[in-house]
Amino acid sequence: MKTAFEDLSIKLKNKNIRLSHQRLKVLEYVANHRCHPTVDQIYSDLHKEIPTLSKTTVYNTLNTLIEAGLVKLITIEDNETRYDIVTENHGHFKCESCRTIYDFEINIDSFNSKDLNGFRIDNKDVYFKGICPKCTNQNN
Template identity: 50%
Template sequence: MDTGTASNFLKMHNIKPSHHRIRVFQYLTERRNHPTVDLMFHDLVAEIPTLSKTTLYNTLNLFVERGIVSLITIDENESRYDADTSLHGHLQCNKCGEVYDIGLQLSSIDFADLDKFEVEESHIYFKGVCPQCLKMRGGHNKEKSEF
């Protein structure tokens, strides 16, 4: 996403498009790596020496508040961020720690029990082993991954 597009997107969501905010948003939309604050800070500080973790936390909190980024908390000790705010799930690999997007077939999920509620958030996550780690350990037991 180029700077102009990112700037316009932020403006549409009532966010002042500072250089730091634009770069953080570009990072999230381009990398799609579900980063932690520490990872983002490490990756961006060389490019933006004036970036502080406080600025990064404030920027991410603003993005979450405005609904343009989702906060992912699969592990209670680690917060990650995702610029894809569509309804989808996540899987965190127990071996390498990576977080992957998991598509959902909404037509096969029964939401009938929710019709009396006002849903404000949804989080669907799984923990397991990713394909790369399965290859390294020598195979995949398909029976374990089926529901």
């Protein structure tokens, strides 16, 4: 399901983010590519359509969208930063064979540990790694 350009424009306006074609295209890309893309993927795909786009613009736009709460940063691997349009708490599963990242529902908000009493929790992320059913079936 494609997210309408107009809907994305409204989201940016509601967050007082200055509208630009490049910002809209980056947000549209993340909204329509639920693969949890990297900056390189976003830049590579959008640069074909917008030759004046720079990787710095992609980084800056994503940081603005994260600060506005429109995009979530995920780091399943230490050396790999990805971006997610789903900002509500949920988990991620990364297939170690095909490298696909899947979203799954989990009630992170109900998690409570006595070991964390007195700690201020700013972020809750759950990451699993393994082999997805598609890859498991291919190996059988």
